[in-house]
Amino acid sequence: MFESGSAACIASTRSGPCPRPADHAPVPLCTAHLGAVGDWIDAEAxxxxxxxxxxxxxxxxxxxxxxxxxxxxxxxxxxxxxxxxxxPPPRVDVVYYIRFDDRIKIGTTANPRQRLQRLWHDDVLAFERGDRLVERRRHTQFANLRQGTSEWFSPGPALDRHITELAAGIDDPWARHARWVADAVALRG
Structure with a gap:
């Protein structure tokens, strides 16, 4: 980073070197030339x-x-x-993991936005590609945490670890779902 008043803009104008300072710029360019570079990048990238x-x-x-x-x-x-x-819109089946209070629901749907609008939940924890078969496997895998015969489970180390692995590197589960839908659109041409 440059010190205040320590560098002049290195860009040239029609009349010669730019006379404006490059104070606080990461590269020695004045604000006007940095703005021009930003506009160029926005147009290109x-x-x-x-x-x-x-x-x-x-x-x-x-x-x-x-x-x-x-x-x-x-x-x-x-x-x-x-x-x-x-x-028709592509079908992308997902297993969803949502939290409400101190419970976690493991369910499946091809339309998570519509489905989750109808369910009380505090957080969407993760999505996993899969249909009813994957959902049943998860219900069996975490059966010791299941609350009765419902699709609701108590938190536990194994379930928490599984959800953490599914969500690794994903800030927003909806972005992952959008990517899967986009891939399905692209595959059908």
Missing amino acids: GHTDALPTPCRACGSRLGVRYPSGWLCAACEWRVGEVLDGEL
Whole structure:
């Protein structure tokens, strides 16, 4: 980092060297030239931000804004393009892990947003790709923690470890689900 007043901008103008200081800049450029570089990078590489509305192709909220428009960061659908209305949305079965108070529910669905809107929960802990077969395996695997015959389980070291492994490196389980949907869209062409 440069000391205040210690460096001049290294950019050139039509009339010669830029006369403005490069105070506090990570590279010796003035604020105006740093802004120009930032605009150039946004035009070339795009600027990642929240989409104005969820992606119609995969449901992701993360997009990349270019001067020409938005792309979904998960499936690269160009916002505003017409989706093929004849194709149904892809089916992506997931096993979900949600917490409510001191209980954890292990369930499955092909539409987690709709399903989880109907369930009381405090947190979405993780998603795992899989259908009823995977769900049954998890119910058997953690049977000693099961509360009666429900899909609700008490926390325990093995279940906590499994959820931690599923969530490793994932800040938002919904981003992982959006990626799976985007992959399914891409696979069908």
